[in-house]
Amino acid sequence: MAESQSDSAPAYEKPQGIITSVVILIGIIAAAAAYLNSGWQFVILYFLGFLIGFTLFHTRYGFASVYIQMLENGNTEMLRGHMQKLIIAVTLFSLILSTNSAAFGGMPEGAVAPISTGLVVGSFLFGFGMNIGSNLAPTAMRTMKGGRTALLFTATGFLTGATLGTYHFSFWNSSLPNTEAISLAEDTPLGFFGAWLLQTVIFSLVIIGTYIYKKRKRPPALPPMPRGTNWTEILFKSWPIWVGAMVFAVLNAAVLFVMGSPWKVTAAFSLWGSKIAHEIGLDPASWGYWGTQDPTASLSASLFTNDLSVLNFGVVFGTILTMSLAGLIHFSKIPLQLAGITLLGGILMGYGATISFGANVGSYFSGLASMSLHAWIWTFMAVAGVYTAYFAGRKIPFIATK
Template sequence: MEHTERPVRTESIGERISGSLPEPRVGVAAVAFGAMALLGYAVFSGHGVRQGVLYLIGVLFGVALYHARFGFTSAFRQLVAVGQGAGLRVHMLMLAAASAIFAPILAAGSGLFGAQVEGNVAPLGLSVVLGAFLFGVGMQLGGACASGTLYSVGGGQSAILLTLLGFVGGSVLGAWHWGFWTQEMPGLPPVSLAEVFGGYGGALVVQLAIIGLIAAATIVVSRRRRPPGLAPRPSARGLARVVRGSWPLWAGALVLAALNGATLLVGGRPWGITSAFALWGSKMAAALGVDVGSWTYWSGERAASLEAPVLADVTSVMDFGIVLGAMAAAALGGTFVLHRRIPPKTIAAALIGGVLMGYGARIAYGCNIGAYFSGVASFSLHGWLWAAMALFGTYLGIRLRPLFGLSVPKPGDSSC
């Protein structure tokens, strides 16, 4: 996210870094690794090896997101605003790889540590349509998606803390209204491509065909609209590139797909992010005297989460790992910088965008990770519906950005 007067850059880390690489921030790196070790000890000793392994996978997610500068928000914006489809083609590579990894795991039905494996397959309905649309609007105002919010917080993006605050608040509102959207609004049952096409083998063939068609469509759009190229990204040379500078986008896509497969294999469910925001916010609301336990969202299997420690929650532990992994990576890369001045319009956009994303993610059965990435990789039709509606939301979001002093890519720009 960028203010027109440029007093502060609040876009995702990858969109604000240019030029040569600065020196590592040794002090920040020491804090990051120290916090990482302490939290790791608490998770392993208090909640077992499985939970500890998932925490470490979260740390690796944070490192990969930072080094790949992996953008969901920017990819959607670039495609809608100027027809630059390179970012979305990287998404398609990630989805194709994740689908190929998920298919045999889901077919087997079991993973490590005795985990029963289950994909993110969710119902189709008005809640997904509206929720994904709101998320698309929100991520263009908030300056980051769910994963981008966490790794940007870890990288020192002060304004993104406001997006996270709004995210938590919106998630609580979505949990409060959960019963209305899931029980009173019209909808269809979950649809798995594996059930439609006779198993995960057939579903994988169909899914790869869909992914290929989408990638081809972005090439056609780019040739017609002749968009600016992607901005150059700094990088170290040789082996130093692993810990400093940018990874190739294709490498980031493959690493994220592999880590999501590892999450499914170890945890029994694919990667998710925003359910933890609803948990954190609901726990805070309960501490203030709100009877969140009476909400439909916190009935059934989720009820125990309100009483259990936060570190017992898989998604929370992985979210903490993402922040600390990104913090360590940003410190070693020399890009960890806290901002002290945040323009009022940026504050408003961050909070509004966060609330829209939090609310949208809850009622749409997930965010850009839980619904889009993990949903599509799980062969759930709701993942594709989510992606389409988020693109529509992006269309509105990029038209609202100038009201908050935020830039939008233009055909005449030198780069996106």
């Protein structure tokens, strides 16, 4: 059977007017705060974040689900979309980084990180946690489990795990074996063109391999994405995976051009968690993460002076607004086992992402686009974590997600 979308797709509920109005009001206030604290650059970042959040809802984007789809039914469409996204992103990143192009001055820097014990252990933990508690994934947000109560447990777990990872960061990345960061473009004889060519060839070979695998397995098509009704059908018209891949790549390159560094999620959670830790009487300024990964001054400054916070506020705003327009903001009682699984998965994801310099956005998407060696190691170990959790779930009922 060919991999194609069916025309018969489930419909979203009616827009939630009151919730949507409140979300829009909060979004406008946040945009105004970004402008008053940091000027137009941060307003642009906020808008780019909004577009990312909006895009997340319109196409298939995930990490664990990509590799589980291959294993369960042989469907490689989502993996192919990832490779298309990475080809476009690494091309745009190469142009920006090699020419030192930045909209507001300064030198753009890619998501390049050291090779360390924390990288290896953390990426595995992230992949393991994402497979058992992936209710932060956009696909899950469109379902009964992900778009509602379970999402709160996953997000809470991620924030908790990121804070713990920030506290333990120096142990994993300084006390244990580690080496310097290696950029394939700047720290090897390949140069920008050679690194771009190498990665583009690898991504292209994966795409070719997925077509060969598809012909051999003849997988069923992915289930159709939900759609809107009446005027909301315009807002929620499903995008082909290749369109979503292109939009994500362009938006991340735009973030690099405007902010001077690419899209990252985990660093914002580390900041938010550390600020909460400070408010309850802890001393996050003494944690080794601060002063090495991010300036210690960020702990006492307004969140609206932190570029990654403002960017991710925009992502959250775009995602929640889209969910409310789709009628998905509902919360109800969930089984205790599901709450425990999603909380545990979120903690593992947040902790693993922090000690490994990022999650499937900062280390995988932005890291590979930045031609960083650490991103390749992160990808291999995270996929290993996904599959370990998948097979463990068949033996241990508690961590099974299906």
